[in-house]
Amino acid sequence: MxxxxxxxxxxxxxxxxxxxxxxxxxxxxxxxxxxxxxxxxAATSAGGASTPPPPPPATIGTPIEPVxxxxxxxxxxxxxxxxxxxxxxxxxxxxxxxxIEVRGNTATLARVVLRYVPFRSGDTIDVDDSEIELTRFRLxxxxxxxxxxxxxxxxxxRGYAILVITVVERNTMVLNDVWLGLSADAEPNGAARPLxxxxxxxxxxxxxxxxxxTLGGAIAIADGQLALRTRFADPAFLGTSWTAEAQLLYNxxxxxxxxxDVLVDDPTQQVxxxxxxxxxxxxxxxVGAGHDIGVTTRLYVDYRLEKLDxxxxxxxxxxxxxxxxxxxxxxxxxxxxxxxxxxxxxxxTRDEPVLPTRGDFFTLVGxxxxxxxxxxxxxxxxxxxxxxxxxxxxxxxxxxxDAFAGAIFGTAPVFEKFYIGDFTDLLPDRVLDLNFDRxxxxxxxxxDISEIRYGDYALxxxxxxxxxxxxxxxxxxxxxxFGAFGVYSVADQNLITNPPPGYEGLAKLPxxxxxxxxxxxxxxxxxxMFGVSNFLGFLPVRGAAPQ
Amino acid sequence: xxxxxxxxxxxxxxxxxxxxxxxxxxxAQTQGAPQPANPSSLPTRRxxxxxxxxxxxxxxxxxxxxxxxxxxxxxxxxPNVILMRAYVFxxxxxxxxxxxxxxxxxxxxxxxxxxxxxxxxxxxxxxVPKINVDGVLxxxxxxxxxxxxxxxxxxxxxxxxxxxxxxxxxxSPAMLQQIRQWVQRPTGSTGINPGDAxxxxxxxxxxxxxxTSAASLSFRTQSFxx
Numbered sequence: 001m002x003x004x005x006x007x008x009x010x011x012x013x014x015x016x017x018x019x020x021x022x023x024x025x026x027x028x029x030x031x032x033x034x035x036x037x038x039x040x041x042a043a044t045s046a047g048g049a050s051t052p053p054p055p056p057p058a059t060i061g062t063p064i065e066p067v068x069x070x071x072x073x074x075x076x077x078x079x080x081x082x083x084x085x086x087x088x089x090x091x092x093x094x095x096x097x098x099x100i101e102v103r104g105n106t107a108t109l110a111r112v113v114l115r116y117v118p119f120r121s122g123d124t125i126d127v128d129d130s131e132i133e134l135t136r137f138r139l140x141x142x143x144x145x146x147x148x149x150x151x152x153x154x155x156x157x158r159g160y161a162i163l164v165i166t167v168v169e170r171n172t173m174v175l176n177d178v179w180l181g182l183s184a185d186a187e188p189n190g191a192a193r194p195l196x197x198x199x200x201x202x203x204x205x206x207x208x209x210x211x212x213x214t215l216g217g218a219i220a221i222a223d224g225q226l227a228l229r230t231r232f233a234d235p236a237f238l239g240t241s242w243t244a245e246a247q248l249l250y251n252x253x254x255x256x257x258x259x260x261d262v263l264v265d266d267p268t269q270q271v272x273x274x275x276x277x278x279x280x281x282x283x284x285x286x287v288g289a290g291h292d293i294g295v296t297t298r299l300y301v302d303y304r305l306e307k308l309d310x311x312x313x314x315x316x317x318x319x320x321x322x323x324x325x326x327x328x329x330x331x332x333x334x335x336x337x338x339x340x341x342x343x344x345x346x347x348x349t350r351d352e353p354v355l356p357t358r359g360d361f362f363t364l365v366g367x368x369x370x371x372x373x374x375x376x377x378x379x380x381x382x383x384x385x386x387x388x389x390x391x392x393x394x395x396x397x398x399x400x401x402d403a404f405a406g407a408i409f410g411t412a413p414v415f416e417k418f419y420i421g422d423f424t425d426l427l428p429d430r431v432l433d434l435n436f437d438r439x440x441x442x443x444x445x446x447x448d449i450s451e452i453r454y455g456d457y458a459l460x461x462x463x464x465x466x467x468x469x470x471x472x473x474x475x476x477x478x479x480x481x482f483g484a485f486g487v488y489s490v491a492d493q494n495l496i497t498n499p500p501p502g503y504e505g506l507a508k509l510p511x512x513x514x515x516x517x518x519x520x521x522x523x524x525x526x527x528x529m530f531g532v533s534n535f536l537g538f539l540p541v542r543g544a545a546p547q
Numbered sequence: 548x549x550x551x552x553x554x555x556x557x558x559x560x561x562x563x564x565x566x567x568x569x570x571x572x573x574x575a576q577t578q579g580a581p582q583p584a585n586p587s588s589l590p591t592r593r594x595x596x597x598x599x600x601x602x603x604x605x606x607x608x609x610x611x612x613x614x615x616x617x618x619x620x621x622x623x624x625x626p627n628v629i630l631m632r633a634y635v636f637x638x639x640x641x642x643x644x645x646x647x648x649x650x651x652x653x654x655x656x657x658x659x660x661x662x663x664x665x666x667x668x669x670x671x672x673x674x675v676p677k678i679n680v681d682g683v684l685x686x687x688x689x690x691x692x693x694x695x696x697x698x699x700x701x702x703x704x705x706x707x708x709x710x711x712x713x714x715x716x717x718x719s720p721a722m723l724q725q726i727r728q729w730v731q732r733p734t735g736s737t738g739i740n741p742g743d744a745x746x747x748x749x750x751x752x753x754x755x756x757x758x759t760s761a762a763s764l765s766f767r768t769q770s771f772x773x
Contacts, residue, residue, distance in 0.1 A: 093656060093663070127625050127654055154657045161624065161657055471614030 012390050045261060075486040077464070096121045097163060098155035098479060100109065104167045105210070112212040115236045116142065119536035125161065127152070136519065138322040142208045142235075152223060177202035181534055183428050183436035185256060198222035198428070198436045212236065215298050220432040227432035243290035244511075245302070249432075251282040255283040255414060257327045257453065258318035265314040275438055276318070278329045280310035282415070282433075308336045308413065321500025330414035332376055332456060333379040338413060339375035342367045350389065354522035355466070355478050357391040359399050369410065377409030386430045402486070408456040418458035420449075423488040425516035425533035441490075441512050448495065448503045449510035455490035462486025586636050586643075586710035586767055594709060601698040605633065605647075605768070609713045610688040610729035612764040617715055618680050620761075621662065626654045629687045630714045635696050638706040640769055645696035651687035669694040688713075698773050706770035716761040 099121050099486035102110040116138040118131050125132075132150055139148040147168040152161045177538040179200040204216030220226070228250045257276040264276050284306030292298050308331065316327040343366045350359035363389035367381040383406040390399045406418055420441045421427035428436050443450040464484040471478050491510045497509045586657045594607035609631065613621075623629055627650040634643035649668035656663050662677040664686055701707055 017669075093654060095657065130624060149620070150623070150625060152657060158658050 004510060025159045028258060044532045051118075057137040090451045093386040093500050094124050094126045094150065095155070095161035096159055097121055097125045098157075099127050100163045100165065102165050102167070104503075105169065107169055108207060108212070112144075112207075113139065113167065115212070115239065117163075117165065120443040125163065126154075129307060131205070139165070142212065144169060144172055144212070145198060146503060153448070158291065172205060172207035174204050174206055176204055176350070179431050181436070183222070185223065185254075185436060196436070197225050198225075198431070198434075200227070200431050202229075208532050218432060220434050220451050221535070222434060224252075224254050225433045225434050225436070226250075234317075237289070241291065243300075245288045245290065245300075246285065248285040249282060249306070249435055251280075251415075253282070253415070253434055254279050255329075257316065257329060259440055259450070262316055262318045262327065263324075264316045276313055276316035276327050276329075278310065278312050278331065278361065278414070280308060280331055280414075282306050282308055282338075286342075294351050295370050297347045298372060300346075301344075301345070304338070304340045304342065305354070306333070306338040308338060310334065310336070316493075321448070321502040323501050329414070330417060336516045337374050337378040339370045339376055340367050341370060343395070352522070355480055355520060356389040356400075357396070358389050360389075361385075361387045367416070369412070377411055377416075378417070379408055379412040381408045381416060382406065396468040398466040398480075400466070402460070402462045404458065404460040406446075406458045412456070413452060417454035417456065418490050420453055420455075420490050423458060423460050424512060424514040425484070425486075426536060428534060432475075442514075444513045445506075445511055447509055447511060449490065449498050449512045451500045452490055452495055452510060454492075455495070456492045457496075458488070460486055460488035462488075462514070469519075476521065478522045480520045481517070482520050484515060488512060488514060550697040552632075566585060579640050586634065586641060587638065587708075589710060592711075592766040592768060596768075596771045597692070598698070599692075599694075603695045603698065603701075603771075603773070605691065605695050606689075606691050607709075607711065607768060608689045609674070609711065609764055609766075610684050612713045612762055613684060614690055614762065617635055617762055618684075619654050621680055621683060622645040622655045624657050626652050626705055628652050628716050629719050631690065632712045633693070633695060634710045635701070635707055636710050636767075637702055638708060641712070644707075645700055647693060647695045649690065649693065653683050653687060655692075693773045701773040703773055706772045708767040708770045711764075711766055711768070715763070 012329045091138040097119055100114060100117060100119065102113045106111060115390030117135055119125055119135075134148055136148045139145055145167045149166045151166070153164055155161050177200070179198070181198055182195050183198055184194060185196050198221065201219065202216070202218035204214055206214045210527075212235065214231070214235075216229075216231045216233075218227075218229040218231075229247060231247040232245065234244045255278045257278065257432075259275075262273055262276045264273050284304065286302045286304035288300055288302030290298055290300035309332045310329070310333050311328050312331070312333045315506045316329075317324050318327050319325075345362075345364040347360065347362040350356040350361055363383070363385045365381075365383045367379075369375045369377050370381045371378045383404070385404045386402070388401045390401070391397075392399055402425075408417060415430075415433045415435075419430055419435060421435065421437055422429050424442055426442050427439055430436075440451075440453060441449045462484055463486070465480055466482045468478060468480050470476065489509070489511045493512055514533075516531045517532035518529065521528045521530075575716075584727060587625055594605050597604045597606075612629070617627075631649045631651075635645040636643055647669055649666065651667075652665040654663045654665075655661075662680070662683050663666045664677055664683060664748060665674045666673050666686065677686060695709070
């Protein structure tokens, strides 16, 4: 077991070394290139060969010299006249690119800016090329800059030009998420508690030391529970078009099993408790790579290795319908290893990330546990999630249709299973894989969904209607009222093939309803959602399980 | 009936634009372009109107759309576009009955030290060199005797006005969509659950910076009666 864990540490070290290697200067575009021969087109130039170039204007930031420059070939008079090319019927001009100059970058390295520029010294640049404007938006899209402007200035010889990229940097420390809420959990001895608070925060520096690398961290805390994450992401790993990611995680977690009347064997005696409590820790990490497949689609592949240590009751039993059955904690007692490979496909055609009015967001995720490489949990898992936004023809109203389906085959650890609280809006979601709540499903339809907490199969269909109530252009861009309604099911193999005794007819179908309403806001510091269902979840509206 | 006639007139304007001399690129620029939402409430600006037989010609200025930074940008060596759309409205109605478009593409020639201006309007397409920014603005930020509409399309005896929209460096809806899709994709959002995407939300912040143009201006003119 220790050897396998040491192997993970070695793998993590390789990732760190890879990141350090990336800090070295990368390629210098065009450094070995001579200006190419003049391209075709009508060659016109007035004024002969040797107009002296004007001195470069004062530089705002660093560097002063073109960061990507190639000395022009000593030009003959014929070459000089051919270097400026005018397309027939267009105002458009073409120049031989002598270099690229980056200005205004006090923190961001010039080579990081140049990653997003598709031109090289020696290229013939057509001023009408749409790539020039797209370059500006690529740079804005990094999130490193508040403004970006591109311009040309004369090169050292007629027909040559230097591309000047002027950037205005912005704060790149980003608050990604804040979690605050109330939950109903249990004491370490299994006694139910009415209310406890939980919270967490997620921050990231998206341009670490001007390298374009993202380094982030997150923490979630509840009574007796702690989750920590650090994540590294390089969107242009080693100057390539591949994204590289690495993450370290630590969870000290507690989970609750049973339904307010369980029998638990501890080492000395058998006692009756409200809930059986399982404690476990996770430590490990993942490394991965991602690549674009077209403008709207991206593929990621990750490898994960974790060491688990679980402290479980010797035995515990609970009601399953009208029967008493042993509780499965879905995690091995003592130490165990989890090793998986995950592939994620993302297809995103939304017009806006926070308050979309049209488009789709589709994710397909597949996990395979690598038992030949030492994983103690043989399983595979697949999840598909599709959201579709439809802009309605009246007053900016938007309808969102949402579908999720997932299945697990094999023996997955508890935190990989489908948790009922992730599908109903009336219970807190898991945060960084921590589960804060002991309650079962609300069970509005009074069926056997109250018997399940973690499942191997999950399905959810929902719709959300949004009504705009405010639109702005400064710090708050928009606020919408939303109302959502959905139906979901979580089940495992046992619930399907061996329904709990006491349920008849449609009550054997583990289906429940969920709803939420509140406000969604798009602001200068990100998107927010204020829903009321978490509080409504504390109202006693649940269906009762048969005893 | 009148409404149908206006719709037919707009359809005919679009369909026969090439025949009537409206450049194809000028028509393309208007596709998907916004119309003034409430044109009669726009700020009023004086314009000169004259009848050239049955053709209405107009003159007005919109130099103020180009502020100092944009004027400096005209010398960037890269193309800058000033797009003007003049919609003809009947007073009290919000549907235009005619449209005149002028597109001006300005590119500073680094080595000849002149501004190469390509103008596309109902008079046709022409390339005009200018030696300074003032000359560029006279060509591109003012309308002189701009052909607007034939009298036959207008409702006789009813007051009409022009609703003018001016944009600098407008972005086509197709490119805007492409840019937004490109920009908003988060870096490293591999997670499927809300809590999993560590870096999933920040990039959306910058999408808002991408407007549909670098600058815009809208106004209406005083009324004229055909």
